[in-house]
Amino acid sequence: MRSYLSILIFSILVTGCTTSPTGRSQLMLMPAGEIDQMGVQAFTNLKKETPVDKQAVTNHYVQCIANAITREVGGTWEVVVFRDDAVNAFALSGGKIGVYTGLLKVAKNQDQLATVIGHEVAHVQAHHANERVSQSFAVEQGLNLISAAASPQSGAGQSLMGMLGVGAQYGILMPFSRIQESEADMLGLDLMARAGFDPRESIQLWKNMAHSGGGQPPEFLSTHPSNSTRINDLIARLPHALQLRQLAQQRGRHPNCK
Numbered sequence: 085m086r087s088y089l090s091i092l093i094f095s096i097l098v099t100g101c102t103t104s105p106t107g108r109s110q111l112m113l114m115p116a117g118e119i120d121q122m123g124v125q126a127f128t129n130l131k132k133e134t135p136v137d138k139q140a141v142t143n144h145y146v147q148c149i150a151n152a153i154t155r156e157v158g159g160t161w162e163v164v165v166f167r168d169d170a171v172n173a174f175a176l177s178g179g180k181i182g183v184y185t186g187l188l189k190v191a192k193n194q195d196q197l198a199t200v201i202g203h204e205v206a207h208v209q210a211h212h213a214n215e216r217v218s219q220s221f222a223v224e225q226g227l228n229l230i231s232a233a234a235s236p237q238s239g240a241g242q243s244l245m246g247m248l249g250v251g252a253q254y255g256i257l258m259p260f261s262r263i264q265e266s267e268a269d270m271l272g273l274d275l276m277a278r279a280g281f282d283p284r285e286s287i288q289l290w291k292n293m294a295h296s297g298g299g300q301p302p303e304f305l306s307t308h309p310s311n312s313t314r315i316n317d318l319i320a321r322l323p324h325a326l327q328l329r330q331l332a333q334q335r336g337r338h339p340n341c342k
């Protein structure tokens with residue numbers, strides 16, 4: 085405990101406050117390596133608990149889109165399709181992406197699925213999990229978060245899964261904050277456009293999302309809450325995103341995922 089706290093204090097001194105990709109100041113208490121480790125651990129658990137879809141056609145389609153997006157951020161990413169009707173997807177630090185087959189009915193083409201994957205990868209790129217863990221650390225002081233990640237069924241493990249953005253699987257709904265959501269929307273839109281996808285499809289994706297679920301909001305919206313300004317904000321950002329896409333196309337980025 086003592087050494088853990090001194091590591092924590094050290095990390096506060098070294099990385100206590102950083103700036104997000106949109107220029108917002110962020111509280112960042114966890115060493116990046118630990119957040120990555122938690123993401124990897126959470127992903128391992130999810131793969132054990134949720135059936136993985138092995139269909140070649142589906143995997144090829146999702147991989148193709150995810151690869152085009154992650155090529156723009158670099159690093160190595162593992163992409164897994166989960167056979168589950170939940171309308172959901174997530175990305176975890178440590179280079180992990182999960183897409184549920186239920187989402188494929190709502191994201192109706194490559195550009196719409198790229199909207200969701202771009203949004204998820206943007207959450208990782210902007211270190212939102214670290215920020216959430218850091219903000220709640222005052223409450224959870226002294227908790228060994230790495231071991232909590234290994235036991236997602238425990239109380240501490242469940243709240244950690246919520247902070248990492250995969251709590252829905254365990255019945256924990258911990259929505260991203262409004263600030264984090266709109267940051268992920270903007271960064272995600274730029275990201276998918278830079279990969280050559282059509283950013284205009286993001287508008288339709290969010291409309292589909294709002295109308296899916298037959299009265300019940302899809303799981304994705306419970307952790308990625310929408311609000312009335314989301315679509316207007318995206319429309320305002322479109323000219324910039326379309327410019328990015330044009331540049332991407334000039335660089336030969338023409339994704340054609342089927």
Ligand SMILES: [Zn+2]
Pocket residue numbers: 203207260264265268307308309
């Ligand atoms: Zn989100």
